[in-house]
Amino acid sequence: MAAKRRAQMVEETRAKLIQAARKAFATKGYAAASMDELTAEAGLTRGALYHNFGDKKGLLQAVIGQIDAEMVARMRAAQNQAETRWLGFLAEGVAYIEMALEPEIQRIMLLDGPAVLGDPSLWPNQTACLRATMQTIQALIDEGTVTPMDAEAAARLINGAALNASLWIAAADDPHAVFAKAVEAFRYLAVGLLQTER
Amino acid sequence: MAAKRRAQMVEETRAKLIQAARKAFATKGYAAASMDELTAEAGLTRGALYHNFGDKKGLLQAVIGQIDAEMVARMRAAQNQAETRWLGFLAEGVAYIEMALEPEIQRIMLLDGPAVLGDPSLWPNQTACLRATMQTIQALIDEGTVTPMDAEAAARLINGAALNASLWIAAADDPHAVFAKAVEAFRYLAVGLLQTER
DNA sequence: AATAGAAACATACGGAGCGTATGTCAATTT
DNA sequence: AAATTGACATACGCTCCGTATGTTTCTATT
Known part of the structure; x- marks a missing residue:
């Protein structure tokens, strides 16, 4: 050695x-x-x-930090593959739903994590993830693609919708069918929230 | 005695x-x-x-059943106080956000419950709550108030958005200010998702 | 290069908590 | 009125977490 x-x-x-x-x-x-x-x-x-x-919580924090970094990377990849920023934003949401389908992410990030460490929006890395979504939304507002509004509020609501969608899919008998319905509804939601003139 | x-x-x-x-x-x-x-x-x-x-989980189930029944009752009350079905639907969402502000509901229903018992959409009473939202949406579709779409998908996404909004509010430094922003964004989201022509 | 010190990890110990097995008493049944 | 069942208490074992202590290996200083 x-x-x-x-x-x-x-x-x-x-x-x-x-x-x-x-x-x-x-x-x-x-x-x-x-x-x-x-x-x-x-x-x-x-x-x-x-x-x-x-302690045990510290270990969970470390695990969550690692997974979260991977999730952010995958969301950025989805964003970068898209042709426009708006399409990239939608792709991010879909990517999030896909990731949340994995049992590991479900169990650790969506169920146990919040219960043990408290609200995820206070986690350092999750803040980074949310911040990325916020920045994308803000950029979309600045370039005139979406209706002006509070970027953080929009990001949180959309993230919440995506999160619940994935929990729904994971618990479904026929995940594939539900996945299609969820993604379709998610697109409607994003368009409706961000691109409706008021 | x-x-x-x-x-x-x-x-x-x-x-x-x-x-x-x-x-x-x-x-x-x-x-x-x-x-x-x-x-x-x-x-x-x-x-x-x-x-x-x-066992301990059984006790938690009983507690959750009781709280959930109270939540459903409060949402129905909000619905009944409103003048129209559509306004009642929005009031339901706001009522949900308000309830989720209470530490007891946050801790038990939103954090520990899912971690211990699994996805809430599989709980008997929560299903009732979701079913109520679905029925309202379906009625709104039938009466032509909202754009036709999958009622369950819409209900789940909207519930998820409301849930995350309340977690956001609870963790905020200034809950009142955030509450106002969240409710405003929630209304935009509901209108955008359900009343946008496609 | 040798020694002192600290860091990394293993071992040992105590305490708390859950679940079960067993016991006891009251209430219902016949 | 006796017997049986149900409701709850008591007692035990087992697991598991956190800490305190021990040991070894690396690093730093002179």
Whole structure:
């Protein structure tokens, strides 16, 4: 074993713990996940966990931070692939709904996260995600594509609608059919809220 | 003490336990609430709890059922006070946002409930609440007030938007100012989604 | 280069809480 | 009036979290 830098070793153990935690939280849920099993699966003990993350909530925060960064990246990718900013905005919403379909994201980000850490809009990274949506909306207002209004209010309502849509889809018997209906309604909602003259 | 009916006694103990649980869940959160303390405050022991509700989740279900019934009643009241069905629909949404401002409803119905029991749309009473919204929307479509579309999809998106709006308000530094902005945006959203010709 | 110090992680301990198994008493039934 | 069932209390075990302590390895200083 080559002599690695201390910081690198630490980063590896943190990554291993977060990896194991993601898996356990996603499958068993936060409350039912045992920290002994977690750490054992990562080849460590609870000592490493409490040293690196403080407590169980700290570990959840780290997991959420990682997932959230991935979500932001995917939303930006959807935005960048679109031809216009407006289409990109719609694509972001659809991408959000798609992501929220994954059990891991459902369980950790939408159910356990808020219950344990409180309102997601106060999380640092989620704020970043919301901020991105707000900036897009503001840009759309500035370029005259959408009706002037409070960008933050619009972003929050649209995000909320998308979130609930994905929860609906995930609980449905026929997710694909419901997904189509939800996306269609979401487009109507976005157009109606942002492009209606008042 | 007069000889009471057996069933009546049972109903009283159930009510006492639910009452104590509401208080504890609302203030400490579901996970941190101790069933020993709960039952002691109600003048009982954990034996009564497990006998009546099966387990801790069962107690939460009972609490949620009670709160949800109250919420439905308040939404119906808002609907009935309005002059037209459409105004009543908007009033329902505002009433929902107002209710979700209360810490008890936030904590139990919006945070812990979904985390412990899963997606709210699968809860029996919540389904009733959603069904009421759906029926209102369908009636509005039938009478020609709103644009024809999938009533369930519309109801879910609007409910989701209202839900997120209330979470936003509750976490804000100045809830009153944010409340005004959220309600305004919510009206725009409802009008835009439901009354835009396509 | 050697030693002192600190960081990273493991081990050990105590306490709290949930669920179940068992016990007791009152009420209903026959 | 005796028996049986139901409502609730008591007692126990098990798991799990958080902390306190121990050990080893890396880093820093001279």
